[in-house]
Amino acid sequence: MIYFDNAATSFPKPDFVKQAVIDAIDSIGSDGRGAHEMTLRASRIVYSCRENIAKLFNAEPTRVCFTLNATMALNTAILGLINQNDHVITTVQEHNSVLRPLYKTGADLTFLPIDGKGNTKIDMLCKNLKSNTKAVVLSHVSNVTGNVIDIERVGKLCKENNLYFIVDAAQSAGVFDIDMKKMNISVLCFTGHKGLLGVQGTGGLCVAKEVEINPLVVGGSGIHSFSHTQPDEYPTRLEAGTLNAHSLAGLNASVSWLNENGFAGLREKETNLAKIFYSEICKIPEIKIYGDVLSKNHGAIVSINIANEDAGMVSDALYQDFGICTRAGAHCAPLIHKAFGTTKQGMVRFSFSHQNTEDEVRQVIEAIKQLLP
Amino acid sequence: MIKRNKKEWLIVTFHTTVAAFQMERAAKDMGFGGRIIPVPREISAGCGLAWRDEKEKQAEIKKCLDDKCIEYEQLVLLTL
Numbered sequence: 158m159i160y161f162d163n164a165a166t167s168f169p170k171p172d173f174v175k176q177a178v179i180d181a182i183d184s185i186g187s188d189g190r191g192a193h194e195m196t197l198r199a200s201r202i203v204y205s206c207r208e209n210i211a212k213l214f215n216a217e218p219t220r221v222c223f224t225l226n227a228t229m230a231l232n233t234a235i236l237g238l239i240n241q242n243d244h245v246i247t248t249v250q251e252h253n254s255v256l257r258p259l260y261k262t263g264a265d266l267t268f269l270p271i272d273g274k275g276n277t278k279i280d281m282l283c284k285n286l287k288s289n290t291k292a293v294v295l296s297h298v299s300n301v302t303g304n305v306i307d308i309e310r311v312g313k314l315c316k317e318n319n320l321y322f323i324v325d326a327a328q329s330a331g332v333f334d335i336d337m338k339k340m341n342i343s344v345l346c347f348t349g350h351k352g353l354l355g356v357q358g359t360g361g362l363c364v365a366k367e368v369e370i371n372p373l374v375v376g377g378s379g380i381h382s383f384s385h386t387q388p389d390e391y392p393t394r395l396e397a398g399t400l401n402a403h404s405l406a407g408l409n410a411s412v413s414w415l416n417e418n419g420f421a422g423l424r425e426k427e428t429n430l431a432k433i434f435y436s437e438i439c440k441i442p443e444i445k446i447y448g449d450v451l452s453k454n455h456g457a458i459v460s461i462n463i464a465n466e467d468a469g470m471v472s473d474a475l476y477q478d479f480g481i482c483t484r485a486g487a488h489c490a491p492l493i494h495k496a497f498g499t500t501k502q503g504m505v506r507f508s509f510s511h512q513n514t515e516d517e518v519r520q521v522i523e524a525i526k527q528l529l530p
Numbered sequence: 531m532i533k534r535n536k537k538e539w540l541i542v543t544f545h546t547t548v549a550a551f552q553m554e555r556a557a558k559d560m561g562f563g564g565r566i567i568p569v570p571r572e573i574s575a576g577c578g579l580a581w582r583d584e585k586e587k588q589a590e591i592k593k594c595l596d597d598k599c600i601e602y603e604q605l606v607l608l609t610l
C-alpha cells in the first residue's frame with residue numbers, strides 16, 4: 158500500500174509518539190483533578206504539551222487551550238467572538254470547519270476570491286472593509302490546492318484595521334513557520350493529527366492577549382466548583398471536561414521532537430515529492446491540475462482530474478488496482494470547487510509526507526498513465 | 531473516461547456514513563460480495579460512500595435493507 162492521504166491524517170505515526178501514548182495509558186490519571194501522583198503525572202504531561210505548542214507558535218503556554226481537533230477549535234473561536242451584527246472577511250478556499258461556524262453566526266460574510274491558480278486575492282481585503290468588520294478568518298494552507306496565504310501580510314492588515322485575525326492552521330501547523338506575535342494572530346486553531354504528527358482526538362487554539370472568547374462548552378473545570386459559570390481564566394475557560402491526556406502525551410512527544418529538530422527539512426522533502434509528481438503529470442494532456450504547485454511556498458498537496466472522469470472512480474481505481482490511497486470528492490471545501498467548476502466531478506487529491514519516497518511517486522505516476530483513456 | 535472494465539452494478543446510497551457501515555456489517559453476515567465505494571457523481575447523495583454489489587442481488591439486498599431497518603437513499607443500477 159502507498160499512502161498519499163497525509164492531508165487527511167499523517168501516516169504512519171512516529172514510534173516515539175506511539176510509545177508516549179502507551180506509557181501514558183500505563184501511568185497517568187486525569188489532568189487537573191486532585192493531587193495524587195497519578196493526576197500530577199497527567200497534569201505535567203498536559204502542561205509540557207502546552208509549553209511545546211507555545212514554543213512552536215510563539216504563543217503563551219497559559220493561553221494554549223486543548224480541544225478534540227481543529228474543527229472544535231474553530232467553532233470555539235468563531236462562535237465565541239463573532240455575532241450576527243458583525244461583518245467578517247474570509248476566503249473561498251475555506252474548509253467547512255470555518256464556513257459552517259461562520260454561517261451559524263448569522264454575520265455578514267465577504268469571501269475573497271481566487272485567481273486561476275487558486276491563489277487567494279488578498280489585495281482585495283482592504284477594499285472590502287466595512288464599519289462593522291470584526292474579523293478576518295482564513296486558512297493558512299488550502300487542503301484542496303496546497304496554496305499558501307501570506308498570513309504575515311494579512312496579520313499586518315488586521316492590526317492596522319483593528320480586526321481579530323483567526324487562522325485555521327490545520328494544514329500548516331508543523332509544516333510552515335507560524336509566529337503568533339510576529340504575524341499578529343488573535344486565535345490560531347490547529348489539529349494534532351496532521352503535520353504535528355500526533356494522534357487523532359487532539360487539537361486546540363492559542364489565544365492572543367486581550368482576546369476574550371465566550372466559551373462554547375461549559376462544565377467541570379477542577380476549580381471554582383461552586384460557581385455557576387465557567388472560570389474566566391485561560392486555558393480553563395475553554396477546556397470544560399476531562400482532556401484527552403493520553404493522546405496529548407503523544408502530541409507532546411511529536412511537538413517536542415519538532416521543536417528540537419525543526420521541520421524545514423521535512424517540508425522540503427515532501428514538497429519536493431509534490432513537485433516531482435507535478436512535473437511528470439503536467440506533461441500528460443488529459444490531466445488537469447489545480448493549484449500553484451511550483452510556487453516557492455506550497456503545501457505538499459496536488460489535486461488533479463483525469464479528463465472528465467468522476468474523481469471518486471479514479472481514486473477507487475487507484476486503490477483497488479494499485480493499492481494507492483488518495484482522497485476524492487469535495488474535501489469539505491465547497492466554495493473552491495464552485496470557483497474551479499468541479500462541484501460535480503470533484504478532484505483526486507494526492508497529499509505527500511516526508512515519509513513517502515521518490516519511488517512511490519514514480520509508481521503513482523505509472524499507475525495514472527495506465528488509467529489514461 | 532479512464533481505462534477500466536465496466537459493467538452494470540447495483541448501487542445503494544445513504545444519507546449518512548453510519549448507514550453505509552450498517553450495510554457493510556449486514557452484507558458480511560449475509561455473505562454478499564459487494565463493497566463500499568465513493569458515491570458516483572451520477573447520483574447526488576447525502577453521504578460520500580455507497581454500496582456496490584452484483585445487480586442480480588437486488589431483491590436480496592432490498593430485503594436485507596428493509597429487514598435490518600437500514601436507512602438508504604436510493605437503489606439504482608449504474609454502469610461503472
Ligand SMILES: Cc1ncc(COP(=O)(O)O)c(C=O)c1O
Pocket residue numbers: 164165226227228229252254296298299300325327328348349360
Ligand atoms: C483546512 C482544514 N481546516 C480544518 C480541518 C479540520 O481538521 P479536523 O478534522 O482535525 O478538525 C481540516 C482537515 O480536516 C483542514 O484540512
